[in-house]
Amino acid sequence: MSTTEETKTEVEHEAKKEGRSGSSFQQLLVLLALVAIYVFFMFAAPNFAQLGIAIDILSQSAYIGVMALGTTFIIATGGIDLSSGTGMSLMAVAAGIFLAAPPYWNLPLGAGLLLVLLVGALIGAINGANVAILGLPPFIATLAMMMAARGLALVISQTQTISIANPGYKNLVQGNLIPRFELGGSTIAIPNSVLIFILLAIVAAFLLNKTLLGRYALAIGSNEEATRLSGVNVRFWKMMVYIVGGLFVAIGAILYSGRFGFVQPSEGVGFELNVIAAAVIGGTSLSGGRANITGTVIGALIMQTLTKGLQMMGLRQEWQLVVTGVVVLIAVLIDIQRQRRANAA
């Protein structure tokens, strides 16, 4: 028993070491990249250099960023979640059904939000069960969920737009817990979505670095067999990781739909790729075992800064996609270089 405990601690320790080694370097790189991109647009895009634009970037990256926080845990185990985009759409529609006026359920805000989180946990649990218990490859399990969620969103909404009249819902996301203030002649308003994003990033960083969930996720990602042999209940922790992923997607769905006060079932297709890209740009390794919450946040910010800046320069969407693609490529190349060096050492 004591040997098992010892090995477990060793595995945890190894995972932590592996999880952190080199990541501070990459973290610095992505931070520098964000600053460089931001400074570039300050000169290249008209009217970009305002505090309001920076707040916009934060609030518009919030839903992708929050979903990426959860997906970071899944990728840390060596898995992937392709269902976050359409899953988000399904949970947004579910929010509409729970909260909208009759013929919908018209639940109080708290109860409705709780149910949305439950739906998120359920989707995550199904993904987790398929991966951890039935042994499906995560790519296939979540691909299936991606399709099923899209269909379900259309089914339960009867393909209709659902208005959420509940003012609390919109206020939760768009309201200003921090009162508006004047700065340099313009009114600055920080939407709650920004606060939620920052708060959840802190929660995710704590979960990844200070709890068993994070340690075992990284341990499973670097060596699943060794982790299992050292007595860790790999199936259980994998399940937990996917459930956490589902919960973050549910919060992403609330942030996305709360902006408008209505939900449409056909949104969200392809968002999962932005979510994965945010994690990857941030230095989370797709082969598992290495993850970084700060990096994921910066990754999401880099993508939204690029989109915002290129839009404000008047560049067409095609080029926004090309530039984002190049950034993802560079991030992965740096990651591979780092791994080669680590292996050689």
Added chain:
Amino acid sequence: MRIMRSAIALASVLALGLTACGTSTDTSSPDPTTAEETTSAPAESESASEEPSESPSEGGSEGAGDVPQGDGTQTIYLVSKGFQHRFWQAVREGAEQAGEEFNYKVEFVGPQNETQVTEQLNMLKTALDSKPAAIGLAALDSGAASDLLDQIEAAGIPIIAFDSGVDSDIPLTTVQTDNYAAAQAAAEHLVELIGGQGTVGLICHDQTSQTGKQRCDGFKEYMAENAPDVTVLPEQIAGEVGLAANAAKSMIQANPDMVGLYGSNEAAATGAVQGAIESGNSELKVVGFDSGKTQIDAIKNGQQAGAVTQAPIKMGYETVVAAIKAINGQELPEVIDSGFAWYDASNIDDPEIAANLYE
């Protein structure tokens, strides 16, 4: 008499409104409806048909005198893309008006929703077996019906495509919305709204489909040719409300002098409205395309100036007229425009428009 009928027709066509586009997905026709709408739609079409004088008659360039009267025994069989949705109810309404006017029976069917390709093929087979005088088809899948089309041609039954074309030479004509002309009309109204000058932006919902391109190009080319004092910013492509809102906001922030914004479908227009609200620019004029709950609400509460929509009643009417002409061996153009209409806060509650707008 002919002149007056044409005038009434033109007026009613202008007053018509509805879209064949879904919410933010780019289907060329609407999604199935809720049970609520299913029950209300037939009631509305009934009340509308009680007053045929207010309904659109021919409305197009072809005069009514060219359409031969039938003897009331021949049937024109229309196979639509759906049956429940109000868009198709409106198409049916127009088709039945034409049938009544020219003394033909009109049979109107459609699958439960727009994914049931096989179900639609079964309906087309039933149509063929009933040996009607002519068949109209709004194909769900432009290729899937080719075998049946061959059989229909072999049986000597003329076939007319409506709403969208099929990959075949067999249909004698296609009755559909001229998206290019409708987008030009949106541009024309926006120019009027901004007093003929200033910077305008456009958000196109899609740059790959035919519909998406026409709705984008029609707007840009109208501006280039007719509005020398209007500067058009490069278009942003966004097919989802959230992305469209981000794009709209970015354009407005980068160009504080912007006075107008066009969105080429419901999602793009709704995003444009959201972007204008979030950036605090209440002077900005937003024009859209199609209908849908979010656009209707925005037009009613003044956040959006107006939108162009397709005209389903005229589509149904023109389809039946084309079928009658085909039965009588008359020549038909390759494409027949089913028209479009502009609507804004001033006419959105007009019975002709309100009955057709779908949420």
